[in-house]
Amino acid sequence: MARSANRESVGNVLIPWDVPQPQLSDDVHPALADAARAASAAYGRARALHTRLELREEVADGADGTPTMRVDRIVEDAILESIHRSRVNLLSEEAGFVDNGSSVTLVIDPVDGSANAAFGVPLSCFAGALVEDGTAKEALTTWFDTGRAWHARAGVPTAFRTTGRTSLDGAAVCMMRPKRGTQDAWLRIANRAGRIRVLCTTCLETMLVAEGAVDAFIDPGSDTHRIMDLATALVTVPAAGGVLVDLHGRPFTFGPDLTHRWSGVAAATPQLAEELIATVLDA
């Protein structure tokens, strides 16, 4: 009886948990704060109205050429309304560049960890950086399922700090899953790290680096990340005492060309980042 009930229900169920509003401090830029609140509210409505199957349905191709799930679309639509209210520009994975004639551009990943968000794995977040004159000045990451928020300004030390670890042996490392081309590098890291986690949400994993819960996060060579996947870490991890670098030393840029990809390495210290990179690149 349980089996047949189960079989009929495949994916056709709602995610039962509420999405709280993010816990924001007063000094978050109003445009970033409004976008983050709009994202949480939209994701909460999406979970209340749509089954897991509907949330993950591919409804379009994004501006970067990858498919857009319904959950991404719903949250991005809410963010578009927000940036028109705030009269700032937007660079986002689905919409691309939206010009509102402002000197300020928000570089946003509406739903980081889209698959987690669609299936109900409670590890997904909003990630937004405020860019002026080609430089990221401020960043906000908010974890949808708890409302926890990490806020930072470029160059201003945060209250939370990285662990300060300098060596890979025994470190706690978050990684993207191994792919066929990166499997050997993945295993070289895994065999030296003390603890390995794969959470499938880069923006949240890099915040765990900033907070000192893990020592590092690495994409071991798959060049998966667009700038909006790394923009919040680019501000927040250094402000917490760590570094964010590309595996091949390529500089991070905020251009509207979304075919541009990087392999992000967030680490508690520059030494740890160097050792991670050497381990990936050294066959």
Added chain:
Amino acid sequence: MARSANRESVGNVLIPWDVPQPQLSDDVHPALADAARAASAAYGRARALHTRLELREEVADGADGTPTMRVDRIVEDAILESIHRSRVNLLSEEAGFVDNGSSVTLVIDPVDGSANAAFGVPLSCFAGALVEDGTAKEALTTWFDTGRAWHARAGVPTAFRTTGRTSLDGAAVCMMRPKRGTQDAWLRIANRAGRIRVLCTTCLETMLVAEGAVDAFIDPGSDTHRIMDLATALVTVPAAGGVLVDLHGRPFTFGPDLTHRWSGVAAATPQLAEELIATVLDA
């Protein structure tokens, strides 16, 4: 400046987030409910009083011979007080079997995902099963960082359901990290699954299987689990339409011998469990 502040603070910081009380329904057995509330309160106090470095310090060897971190000790002490209040027996990884002359034994993992709990990765939980006459009758798992709870009675269908997926290709699978002896099996699963996650908390990962957020969880051969790591899944996953089995078909038993180990496989359906096992065992 940020670097030197960082270096001094390695591990010497508190985890800044509160631990809420678990959200329990009225029909949870009072002894299980009291133990779960005691666990959340104790872990909350532990995070407020002790740095990450102190939480993970090894303070003793448990009844099963593995080291006990301070965070485990603090939460287990609170559970010992709880079972003496409730006048039930306890089987727990640190204390072993505690006989209060009751017909009821709680089989408890006070802190599942101890390393996550100690370092501040917000993925750890209390897991307790109520055993009578050698059979698990009821189970409660509570996620510390959110208060979310999963409650089930043996043989009574739960409101939450597994995904019903029957095949591995493209499935979403949680796994324990690869170890040297299980690396090949780990990669065979990873290369067929659609999505892989490594959350380092078996009890929470098996609840994600029960809830239909992922299709399966597997320890691909390391025989890491004691009975208290699997007792809640043994009740909850079948009640949600899935299965919990051992990789080698060994029956789960609730004896006080904590050297007994299993490789747990939780899956949305018996067919998926069989395919996972065949994939691990087939070289």
